Amino acid sequence: MDSLGFLLSGFETALTWQNLVFCLVGVTVGMLVGVLPGLGPSAGTAVLIPLTFALEPISAIVMLSGIYYGAMYGGTITSVLINTPGEASSVITCLDGHPMAKQGRAGTALGISAIGSFIGGTFSILGLVLVGPPLANMALKFGPPEFFALMLLGMTMVIGLIGKSIIKGMMAAVFGLILALVGLDPVTGIPRFAFGQPYLMDGFDFVVIAMGLFGLSEILISAEQNLKAEKPPKVKGLLPSREEWMPSLKSIGRGTGLGFLIGLIPGTNSVIPPILSYSLEKKIAKDPSRFGKGAIEGVAGPETANNSFCGGALIPLFTLGIPSSPTIAILLGAFIMHGLTPGPTLFKENPDFVWGVIASMFIGNLILLIMNLPMAGLWAKVTMIPFKLLFPIILMVLIAGTYTINNSLWDVGAMLVFGLIGYIFKKVDIPIAPIVLTFVLGALMENSLMQSLTIFEGDFFALFKRPLSGTLLVLSIVILLLSLIAGFRKKKDFLASDIDM
Amino acid sequence: MRKLKSFLLVMVMGLVLVGCASNQSSSKGSEKGSVKAEGYPKKAINVIVAYEAGGGTDAGARIMLPYVEKALGVPVNIINKPGGGGWIGWSELANAKPDGYTIGYINTPNFMTGYLDPKFNRKENLESFTPIANHVTDPGAIAIRTDEDRFSNIEELVEYAKKHRLTATSTGVGSDDHYASLKLNDQLGTKFEAVQNKGSAESVTAVLGGHVDVLFANVGELTSLHKEGKIKIIGVMGEEKSPFLADVPTLAESGFEVFSWSARGLAAPKGIDPGQLKILQDAFEKGIKNKEQVEKMGKLGLEVNYLGGKDYVDLLKSDEAEVKKLGKLLGW
Numbered sequence: 095m096d097s098l099g100f101l102l103s104g105f106e107t108a109l110t111w112q113n114l115v116f117c118l119v120g121v122t123v124g125m126l127v128g129v130l131p132g133l134g135p136s137a138g139t140a141v142l143i144p145l146t147f148a149l150e151p152i153s154a155i156v157m158l159s160g161i162y163y164g165a166m167y168g169g170t171i172t173s174v175l176i177n178t179p180g181e182a183s184s185v186i187t188c189l190d191g192h193p194m195a196k197q198g199r200a201g202t203a204l205g206i207s208a209i210g211s212f213i214g215g216t217f218s219i220l221g222l223v224l225v226g227p228p229l230a231n232m233a234l235k236f237g238p239p240e241f242f243a244l245m246l247l248g249m250t251m252v253i254g255l256i257g258k259s260i261i262k263g264m265m266a267a268v269f270g271l272i273l274a275l276v277g278l279d280p281v282t283g284i285p286r287f288a289f290g291q292p293y294l295m296d297g298f299d300f301v302v303i304a305m306g307l308f309g310l311s312e313i314l315i316s317a318e319q320n321l322k323a324e325k326p327p328k329v330k331g332l333l334p335s336r337e338e339w340m341p342s343l344k345s346i347g348r349g350t351g352l353g354f355l356i357g358l359i360p361g362t363n364s365v366i367p368p369i370l371s372y373s374l375e376k377k378i379a380k381d382p383s384r385f386g387k388g389a390i391e392g393v394a395g396p397e398t399a400n401n402s403f404c405g406g407a408l409i410p411l412f413t414l415g416i417p418s419s420p421t422i423a424i425l426l427g428a429f430i431m432h433g434l435t436p437g438p439t440l441f442k443e444n445p446d447f448v449w450g451v452i453a454s455m456f457i458g459n460l461i462l463l464i465m466n467l468p469m470a471g472l473w474a475k476v477t478m479i480p481f482k483l484l485f486p487i488i489l490m491v492l493i494a495g496t497y498t499i500n501n502s503l504w505d506v507g508a509m510l511v512f513g514l515i516g517y518i519f520k521k522v523d524i525p526i527a528p529i530v531l532t533f534v535l536g537a538l539m540e541n542s543l544m545q546s547l548t549i550f551e552g553d554f555f556a557l558f559k560r561p562l563s564g565t566l567l568v569l570s571i572v573i574l575l576l577s578l579i580a581g582f583r584k585k586k587d588f589l590a591s592d593i594d595m
Numbered sequence: 596m597r598k599l600k601s602f603l604l605v606m607v608m609g610l611v612l613v614g615c616a617s618n619q620s621s622s623k624g625s626e627k628g629s630v631k632a633e634g635y636p637k638k639a640i641n642v643i644v645a646y647e648a649g650g651g652t653d654a655g656a657r658i659m660l661p662y663v664e665k666a667l668g669v670p671v672n673i674i675n676k677p678g679g680g681g682w683i684g685w686s687e688l689a690n691a692k693p694d695g696y697t698i699g700y701i702n703t704p705n706f707m708t709g710y711l712d713p714k715f716n717r718k719e720n721l722e723s724f725t726p727i728a729n730h731v732t733d734p735g736a737i738a739i740r741t742d743e744d745r746f747s748n749i750e751e752l753v754e755y756a757k758k759h760r761l762t763a764t765s766t767g768v769g770s771d772d773h774y775a776s777l778k779l780n781d782q783l784g785t786k787f788e789a790v791q792n793k794g795s796a797e798s799v800t801a802v803l804g805g806h807v808d809v810l811f812a813n814v815g816e817l818t819s820l821h822k823e824g825k826i827k828i829i830g831v832m833g834e835e836k837s838p839f840l841a842d843v844p845t846l847a848e849s850g851f852e853v854f855s856w857s858a859r860g861l862a863a864p865k866g867i868d869p870g871q872l873k874i875l876q877d878a879f880e881k882g883i884k885n886k887e888q889v890e891k892m893g894k895l896g897l898e899v900n901y902l903g904g905k906d907y908v909d910l911l912k913s914d915e916a917e918v919k920k921l922g923k924l925l926g927w
Contacts, residue, residue, distance in 0.1 A: 140648035278767075290716065295682070415819060420647075500678055500683075501676055
């Protein structure tokens with residue numbers, strides 16, 4: 095238990111007033127970056143790096159990592175309040191968080207995500223301390239074939255997100271896959287569905303799609319309804335009701351584990367764990383029909399998973415010196431610029447630094463919890479704003495937010511088009527959630543499949559010969575078959591477990 | 596109350612930071628030159644970076660530009676325009692008004708791939724830009740696992756790869772890593788097969804995990820991993836040894852005349868006034884040669900390599916010729 099001793103001395107470093115202030119600044123900036131749609135943690139961190147040159151390395155890293163995990167807290171807020179993800183990983187929270195807000199339970203949704211985020215964040219940092227290094231080496235065994243198999247397993251989850259009609263659900267899923275195909279072919283470099291437009295060469299930006307499909311379409315649908323009749327709901331308490339505590343905590347527990355494990359695998363991103371957590375929660379729920387109508391588990395699980403992912407994703411950085419996501423790559427740059435090389439020697443040579451930063455993350459998570467719980471009530475009041483004032487504001491936020499992603503008006507246009515598509519899909523009852531899932535997983539799946547095939551010289555069945563990928567592939571096939579059989583057997587139940595989003 | 600306070604704190608911090616940035620815009624005597632160049636620059640200059648904020652090019656730009664800001668006496672802003680393999684930003688740069696207030700970073704060889712590959716059918720080419728100065732040259736590096744038992748140095752690797760098919764990492768079709776393995780295949784008859792991915796972090800994990808055989812990347816991306824003993828760099832593809840890797844031979848030293856690098860420098864749109872160009876070139880020469888800047892870049896493993904005027908044009912032309920030659924291998 096050497097680590098615990100080090101950790102205690104780390105707290106000594108982190109609790110100096112100077113580092114506390116930088117921790118506070120970091121998480122606050124992170125929160126803001128998370129709240130503002132379009133501005134993500136990677137841009138936030140990148141812009142601030144040059145400003146940290148004057149600081150002590152430890153203060154600099156404490157602040158920058160604060161932005162990184164603070165953003166995960168902030169992203170929830172806009173998802174719940176205005177159905178627009180403030181940060182890519184909060185997309186799935188729109189599904190149940192926003193309905194909760196419509197029922198006047200925005201405070202509860204934000205409250206449970208703050209609690210879940212805190213638990214997920216704290217446990218994953220504990221994981222980083224206690225079991226990090228051995229797990230990181232195991233995660234390296236996860237190569238392209240295993241990654242493909244994992245993505246395929248994730249794809250089978252799409253069944254859980256499909257709405258009333260299987261046909262319509264599949265239409266949405268395939269639409270998402272087609273969107274994932276836009277851009278350069280990963281192996282030949284040939285542009286696909288780009289129509290000679292340089293803007294389409296790199297494919298669509300996930301956040302652009304999500305803001306249009308969720309945020310804009312929501313405004314269009316609501317604007318169509320009778321505005322006068324719908325009075326803004328009263329804001330109820332911050333905490334879940336007594337019956338909701340147990341299921342919420344269970345979801346939080348599952349979200350913690352899921353996010354942490356996915357964080358370990360290099361090449362994943364923070365969007366995947368929440369989506370998988372949501373699908374998982376829905377699949378194992380006793381009454382899946384509640385999902386999409388304000389089920390608290392649908393908020394608690396995913397919001398925990400993305401914070402837990404954060405801690406897990408730091409393990410490859412600290413132990414191997416490998417960044418597993420874009421934001422972490424920027425953090426890695428910050429480490430190096432301050433004369434520190436992440437990796438095992440860092441633990442040996444600069445234990446004060448490493449453990450100080452780790453301790454600051456515990457403190458940062460606590461600060462975020464303290465900031466978020468009372469603030470949840472304040473934020474929730476946004477739902478009381480009359481629609482005629484709220485809608486133009488949301489529209490402005492959507493447009494400005496989309497523009498800031500790549501400083502591109504093309505993206506704004508794309509967002510508007512996806513808003514219309516989302517509106518039409520909602521009108522004809524095509525669910526939107528599967529589009530997001532297949533879009534995110536599809537691109538990664540294609541990449542890893544093509545890489546595997548290059549490695550295996552085109553032999554597809556070699557994928558089944560590796561123990562890990564073989565197991566995952568067989569598991570996916572079994573899940574698919576079971577779902578099909580279950581579907582045929584008790585058609586009624588199967589169809590009842592659907593959501594409308 | 597606490598929320599309000601913390602919010603205010605951030606706002607104040609932000610203002611202070613903005614203040615610091617604009618402090619540097621003290622005035623500076625203008626140079627002699629043409630009419631257009633008189634009093635230039637009068638306002639902030641925008642630098643287009645064709646990659647995302649936080650990427651390698653962006654990080655280097657954010658380190659160097661404050662020094663140019665000092666030399667020019669006006670603020671220099673970074674505008675990130677990512678997408679299209681860099682060509683969203685580069686097209687915008689080529690089509691910007693050549694008034695001296697919009698310049699940008701160009702990255703070889705990805706830049707050349709974008710206009711030489713006939714698939715993209717692009718109007719712009721090297722002539723659409725006026726090169727200002729080169730900032731960084733990052734040589735290619737070849738690395739292997741530390742427990743690799745089939746080969747332990749570059750000679751053994753080449754021998755082995757001539758007889759056996761080996762997989763090699765590449766960060767995309769037409770990236771410098773891709774060209775590097777193609778060049779080896781072309782000139783030495785090795786059988787490297789590129790496994791395409793989305794970035795050098797993926798390359799490293801694929802090799803560390805034993806999924807891909809040989810790691811092709813740049814010195815800047817691998818130096819710290821090499822020093823940590825995670826991987827072993829067995830050759831660099833610059834003309835000279837890398838200052839960060841004194842113990843690693845160049846490929847030429849090992850008897851293989853293969854060179855590969857990625858160079859990042861600045862360019863203005865075609866048609867910029869010569870007087871303005873001169874002012875910019877002088878300012879960038881000062882900024883790029885600044886010792887503190889060189890040191891900071893060195894920490895990132897990036898080798899600052901100032902090339903001004905004709906030298907930079909020559910570098911771009913020779914890089915272009917190399918890519919043209921390789922185009923055949925890619926089926927152009």
